[in-house]
Amino acid sequence: MIYDDVLIIGSGAAALQLAKHLNEExxxxxxxxxxxxxxxxxxxxxxxxxxxxxxxxxxxxxxxxLEAGENHNRESTVKKIVHEAPGIINELLQQGCNLDRNEQGNLLLGMEGAHSEKRIVHGGGDRTGKNLVEFLLASLKTNIIIDEDVFVYELIIDQENNRCIGAKGKGADGTIKSFFAEHIVIATGGCGELYEYSSNALTVTGDGIAMAYLAGAEITDMEFIQFHPTVLYIDGRTRGLVSEAVRGEGAILVTGDGIPIMEGIHPLKDLAPRHIVSQTNYSYINKGIQVFLDITGIKDFEVRFPSITALCEIYGITPANGRIPVVPGSHFLMGGIKTNINGQTSIKGLFAIGEAACTGMHGANRLASNSLLEGLFQGRKLAQSINATKNKSAAPFVQQRGIPLITPPIELPEIEKIQCSMMANAGIVRTKEMLEKQLKWLRNFNGYKNGGLDSFSAEELTKIFMCITAELIVLAALVRTESRGGHFRSDYPRENNNDWYKKQIIHKLKGETQLEQTKAAATT
Structure with missing residues (x-):
């Protein structure tokens, strides 16, 4: 048995920012x-x-x-985060994080879609994430241990006190370990890899959200999936992201004949909110028309975007030719584990930060470059709260009992099949018929019993969690009979503020309730 003060599941910017700001004791x-x-x-x-x-x-x-989020945001949370944003940047600068400056030494500020001002701070051009993660890793103190290649698959719950006290994980050799801590933090990211077209890392399959749901935590806003308009598309597969900043610098989306696809669609054209650009791009893809990002108007593209240039060249695309083939791909989850601004979930001792969490910051559609900001804010905010608590000397002993769990049939669906079916039926454009078809298909793989997840392989667990998280998305998309932000239903193509303004769909697994019986309820 392993006991720590803080157990962080995940290792992205939010997780590392939290670890960095925790006291050394x-x-x-x-x-x-x-x-x-x-x-x-x-x-x-x-x-x-x-x-x-x-x-x-x-x-x-x-x-x-708020405008990008279609006013579905929790305004008090947004206000707090954006007002602290300048201080977060100043803190990074003071601590030595390498952020891009001009010749006069001032920070370079970029423009991205739906922003009214140049306010995007970068590090290393289009390598901001890499630079930030490396900076945070280098800042970690000796009180922090990192365990890699451990698949956390089950939260340990003290049922009597409704408190999360630990988690189970499997090593690469299948060895099971139990980790206990006073504070359990899920920072596992979103669920972008549920879709055929995706900009996400292959590891982002919704594990943390599914685990939290099975443990009884509230999950919300799962219908709101942001599809990035420009994901590199080669030989029928997505190969990586082509940043929003490229369009911010003047690139435009065109057909093979050079026709601009955003002309007349939105006043901001190619810098319109992402869901509008994605839906437009998808309409051309559905007709069999390939869309390209025309970058001929960007001076020194290779210098400004070195990572994108390298990515293109790996797959035989020469940016100097001026066109990059793209499709819209799953990029960001606005929903997730419901938390307050401090990361507290509906279960005591369990916290969530980063994309796995839903603070209400992003509403129905995330504004570009607000995600790293939110993660940095959340990590620092939660650290302040944890630092104010006293350390415990020993792990609590709890008589554990089984949680409802999905039992795979003889053969679970292949990951590629999950991804293709979600893209086709619960992707950029949705209808009642498509969603019901997807729900029926997912439930072919749902059997239930009481017990642990110990006997399943990492691959089986990944498929199980993907099916659970996919079902939460489909159920929420069926319930919300309107279109808003990242949720577009062609059978309900407009916002319905009479029935849906500021309302959330919340999923919660109660006691022994089976997933297939869980009802999504709209609550203010």
């Missing part, structure tokens, strides 16, 4: 199912949004965030 363990570089944070090409320009102000940042 805290014993901290970070567990990641792969390695610290195999995460969305490390891959992030975009930057960190902060209102630090001379003509900018946090209130402008607030309004842009």
């Amino acid at each position: 805290k014993h901290v363990r970070i567990i990641t199912k792969s390695n610290v570089e195999n995460a969305n944070s490390y891959l992030a090409q975009g930057g960190i949004a902060a209102a630090i320009g001379r003509t900018d102000h946090p209130e402008k940042h607030l309004q842009d965030t």
Whole structure:
């Protein structure tokens, strides 16, 4: 049995920021199912949004965030985060994080879609995530242990006190370990790899959300999936992200004949909110028309975007030719484990930060470059709260009992089949018929019993968690009979503020209730 003060599941920017800010007397363990570089944070090409320009102000940042989020945001949370954003950037600078500057030594500020000002701070051009993660890793103190290649698959719950006290994980050799701590933090990211077209790291399969759901935590806003308009597309597969910043610098989406696809669609054209650009791009893809990102208007593209240039060249695309083939791909989950601004979930002792959490910051659609900002804010905020608590000397003894669990049939679906069916039926465009078809298909693999997950392999657990998280998305998308932000239903193509304004769909597994019987209820 292993006992720490803080157990962090995941190793992205939010997790590392939390670990960095915890007091040295805290014993901290970070567990990641792969390695610290195999995460969305490390891959992030975009930057960190902060209102630090001379003509900018946090209130402008607030309004842009609310507008992009279709006013589904929790405004008090947005206000707090955007007002602290300049201080977060200043802290990074003071501590030696390498952020891009101009010849005069001032921070370079970029423009991205749906922002009214240049306010995107980058590090290393389009290598912001890599630079940030490496900086945070280098800042960790000796009280922090990182365990790589450990697949955490079950939260340990003190049922009597409704408190999370630990988690179970499997090593690469299948060895099971139990980890206990006073504070359990889920920072496992979203669920981008549920979809055929995705910009996400291969490890981002919704594990943390599924685990929290099975443990009884509230899950919300799962219908809101952001599809990035420009994911590199070669030989029928997505190969990586082409940053929003490319369009911010003047690139436009065109057909093979050079026709701009965003002309007349939105006043901001190619810098319109992501769901609008993605839906437009998808409409062309559905007709069999390949869409390209025309970068001929960007000077010194290879210097400005070295990571994208290298990615293109790996797959035989020469940026100097001026066009990059793209499709819209699953990029970010606005929903997740329901938390307050401090990361507290509906279960005592269990916290969630980063993309796995839903604080209400992003509403129905995330404003570009607000995700790294939110993760950095959450990590620091939760650290302040944990630092104010006293350390425990020993792990509590709890008589554990089984939790409801999905039992795989003889053969679970292949991951590729899950991804293709989700893209086709619960992706960028949805209808009642498509969603019901997907729900029926997912439930072919859902059997239930009481017991542990110990006997399943990491591959089986991944499929189980993908099916659970996928079902939460489909159920929420069926219930919300309107279109808002990242949730678009062609049978309900407009917002319905009479029935749905500021309302959330919350999933919660209660006691022995089976997943297939769980009802999603809209609550204010």
